[in-house]
Amino acid sequence: MLSSHSLRTRFALFIALLAVTLCTVLGSTIYHDSSTRIRKAVGRQLADLSYQMVERLDxxxxxxxxxxxxxxxxxALRDPKDPQQIRVLLDRMKTQFKSVAWTGYMDPSGQVLASTDGLLQGANIAQRPVFSEGLKGRxxxxxxxxxxxxxxLPNPTGEAMKFVDISLPITGTDERTIVGVLGTHLSWAWAEEVRTSLMLPQQDRDEVEFFVLAKDGTVLLGPRESIGQDLDLPxxxxxxxxxWAVQAWPDQRDYLTAYARSQGNGDYQGLGWVVVARQPLDVAYAPAYEMRRDTLKWGAILALLCGFVGWLVAALYTRPLRDIAQAADRISSGQIAVIPEVGGSSEIHSLSRSIRNMVENLTQQEYQLGEMESLAHHDALTxxxxxxxxxKYLRYAQQRNRSEQDCLALLYVDLDGFKPVNDRYGHAAGDLLLKEVAVRLRGCLREGDLVARLGGDEFVMALQVHREHARPQSAQIASRVLxxxxxxVVLAEGVVTVGCSIGGALWPQDSFEMSAVMELADQALYRAKAAGRNRAEFHGD
Structure with missing residues (x-):
């Protein structure tokens, strides 16, 4: 009886752990995928909100x-005989547009003839930009x-008041003579109202913050502690x-950061403002965290349920479940296996089929990851x-050659005459030429050697050579490459001819550090170029 209970307990634990493992893998996969999707969705949403705000401001x-x-x-303004009438018009405009803090009408000398609420009326503001610049044009x-x-002006908040100026010259009825300047100060609080009306619901819910930056990067609008600071974000x-992008901010936190530049509106060219929206990355990823947590939670519940069911029915279904366990062992050891669909009760049949489907999905994902790893380690063109x-190859080769007392030869290969072909026949012909060069370089290799493309028309050959004959063997292969x-090379555009220059160095003869050997080979390549190209030079020549 004790032995039977022990077997059932072990079987139940195995089923539970298998379910936990599969659910953990599934939860991690879902988290990675959902994080990527959320990052893109939130980034686009923040960019849209930034654009809406900057477009509204413009x-x-x-x-x-x-x-x-x-x-x-x-x-009344073009023939300013009645300043009182002008003031009535200005006061009426201020009543209709709450963002107008002050509007004044100045004569050509800069004296304020009429203004809203009579503020500065009679004063001379000729030195203020709202007059001096407005006298030149809008x-x-x-x-x-x-x-x-x-x-x-009334200032209930006690904070420094900020304005945006708009002014323009007023010409008389003859359409030529400037009779005055009309100028207005727009309260910058208007921009805060725009930001609040567009963004406050989003801001309160998701910790989204918005900044308005001047053309030079100074914060014009944003959290109080940031106003007036220079914000330099790549x-x-x-x-x-x-x-949008994921951006580290001065507070050392990562944020999803979006921006939109002012483009003006009609004949208004804009002031170069930039609206920036940000959201903490951990807040943006909160739904993905929650999804992974729920997946793991339900996975744990499923594991317990599967373990309990397995414990109850293990005595009747030992054989089919043993087949499943053996297949799972083969999967965990790296072999390709398929979970069998077994008969018996519908629960066991359903369990085997579910695990089979999950394993197939995981196998497919592993295959796709292998494909991605292959792409990450190979040049897409050649x-x-x-x-x-x-x-990776050099690290492995160093370890192997230390035990076998062999050495490595590194040959830097740089094509001679590739750029004229590329310039004359175009990049497509240049790509075909690089593919043919790759084929020929492979043909010069022996078993165990490697040729890699570093970029452009630069290649490196790593050769396994005997320590006693390292130099002549390397020179022989270099000659074969030349x-x-x-x-x-026959291309669709015509027959072209290129050559190459080669620089070589040996490990560990020339240096025990592989990085130093690569540098010595590179220096040898430069000597080959300087000596007339289309030749091979080795360190120590």
Whole structure:
């Protein structure tokens, strides 16, 4: 009886652990996939929100400028005989547009003839940009702190007031003579209202923060502690008008960061503002974390259930379950196996079929990962191993050759005459030429040797050579490469001829450090180039 219970307990634990393992793998796969999808979705969403905000700011600024154009076309301003009438018009405009903090009408000398609420009326503001720049033509100034109006306008928050200036010259009825300048200060609080109306629901829910940056990177709008600081983010320096990326911020946290640049609106060219939206990466990934947690939780529940069922029925179904366990052992040992579908009760049959499907899915995923690893270690154009594969090969070869008392020869190969072919016949012909060169280089190898493409028209050959005959063997293969690459290559565009220069060095004769050997081979290549090309030079020649 004790033996029977022990067998059933072990069987139940095996089923439970198998379910936990499979669910863990499945949960990790789902987490990785969902994280990638969430990152892209949230990044695009933040970019869309940034674009909406910067487009709204541009549109509102353009509308305010056009409003000033319409007001400036009124006869009361073009023939300013009645300053009181002008003030009535200005006060009416301020009542209708809450973002207008102050509007004034100045004569050509800079004296304020009429203004909203009579503020600064009679004062001379000829030195202020809102007048001096507006006298030259339509002027839209960037955000600045209040100067003359700082103590005249109500300020319930006590914080420094900031304005955006718009002004333009007013011509008389003769369409030529400038009779005054119409200027307005827009309260920068208007931008905060725009941000709040567009972003507050998203911000409260997902810890999304928004920044408005000046053209020079100064924070104009954002969290209070960041205003006025310079914000230099690589993602914002991209040449595109909108985009997103995972970006490390000065607080050492990673954020999904999106941006949108001001493009202006109509005849309003914009001020170069950039709206930046960010969300902490861990917050953005919260749904993926939750999904993985739920997957593991239900996997644990499933494991317990499977273990209990297995414990109950183990005495009746030992043989089919043993077949399943043996197949699982073959899978865990790296062999390819298929979980058999067994008969018996419907529960056991369903269990074997479910595990079979899960194993097939995992096998397919492992195959796909193998394909991805192969792509990561091979050059896409020529099919040769790339730099990563070369490094892996050299580490393995060093370990093997230490035990066998052999050595390695590294040959740097750089094509001579490739650029003229590429320039004359185009990149497509150049790619075909590189493929043919790769074929010929492979033909020069022996068993155990490797040729890798570093990039462009540069290749490295790693040769297994006997320590006593390392130099002549390496020179022989280098000569074989030189002769092979001298042969003409037939392309669709015509017959072309290239050559190569080779630099070689030996490990461990020339240095015990592989990186130093590669450097010595590279230096030898430069000597071969300097000596007339189409030849091989070795370290120590």
């Amino acid at each position: 549109r509102d600024m353009a509308n305010r400028a056009r409003m000033l154009d319409v007001l400036g076309s009124l006869n 002027f839209v100034g960037d955000v600045h702190e209040a100067v003359l109006l700082a103590k005249l 993602v914002v320096n991209k040449p595109t008008d909108t985009g 099919g040769l191993p790339n730099r990563n594969a070369l490094g 002769n092979s690459l001298r042969e003409p």
